[in-house]
Amino acid sequence: MNVVVFSGTTEGRELSRQLAALGIEVTVSVATPLGQEEQGCTPGVTVRCGRLLPDEMAALLGDAALCIDATHPYAVEATKNIKAAAEKAGVGYLRLLRPASPLPENCLVFESAKQAAEALAAKEGNLLLATGAKELAQFAAVPPERLYPRVLPTLESIAACEAANIPHRNIIAMQGPFSFALNQAMMEQFHIRWLVTKDGGAAGGFDEKAAAASAAGAQLVVIRRPPEQGETASEVLKRCKEMIR
Known part of the structure; x- marks a missing residue:
């Protein structure tokens, strides 16, 4: 079979x-x-x-x-x-x-990456984008110097960051999922105010991201999972x- x-x-x-x-x-x-x-x-x-x-x-x-x-x-x-x-x-x-994660009460939820970008463009502070390289173009409304995309360590991902005019010093190319401690350290290192992520469930390290955002004083922003x-x-x-x- x-x-x-x-x-x-x-x-x-x-x-x-x-x-x-x-x-x-x-x-x-x-x-x-x-x-x-x-x-x-x-x-x-x-x-x-x-x-x-x-x-x-x-x-x-x-x-x-x-x-x-x-x-x-x-x-x-x-x-x-x-x-x-x-x-x-x-x-x-x-x-x-993949089982979904319970979303924290204080998180901001948007239907799409584009909607999240439009809302955050009017705010202040750096964004840690844990949404993947394919979503980068959706954040064109936000000045690229405010964006810290965490993408897979591949040429394709780096090329997507360059196409979005992301400063090279802002690109975080690593393979996840990440621990609570590493998430928190990244947000503190880059003075992150907004953590934008998808609901990747336990397999995607969602709980660790949510807890680290809270500990680092960053606002958790979630792109709603498609039904x-x-x-x-x-x-x-x-x-x-x-x-x-």
Whole structure:
């Protein structure tokens, strides 16, 4: 039995290893070399690296018994394409959900990065952007010298920062998730007034970011998670066990 997992996330990696341990042949599709590096090598797991078009996703699914979408909760377009590819290939589709975090009462919540940027442009103080390099363009309304984007340590991420005219001294290129202490130290080092983040759940280090913002005297700003339906890791694993019986 072959299962294709579209991943690049902590929960996707964990699930792929659990499936392989059951004797299932697993193909994991990741978009970047960093995702491949994080996935590592596991017996029974084949990694396919590179961004795929919808038709290429359908071709990868081929005669797979199941398609599992374990992409990031905010990767709305990717989920849309994966779901369509599974339908085209005639393969069953499951969406692996990442549990959301309870949001602190005093945090500011916005529907999009652009809305958050527009609100913060009129404020004062530095912003630590923990929203990813792809969202940088949405913060064009804020003077770039106020922005401290924390992005993945890849050429693509650095190029996005340069395209947004971020001063090089402001770029924080590191692989997370980060501890409470490191988050707090960064905010104090760069005199951060606003921490802008997505609700990445426990896997994305949300609790550590929220606690550190409070300790550093910074305002937590959250981009609301897109609504979606799916199944927990234990539910997906149970479905797969039933299929191999």
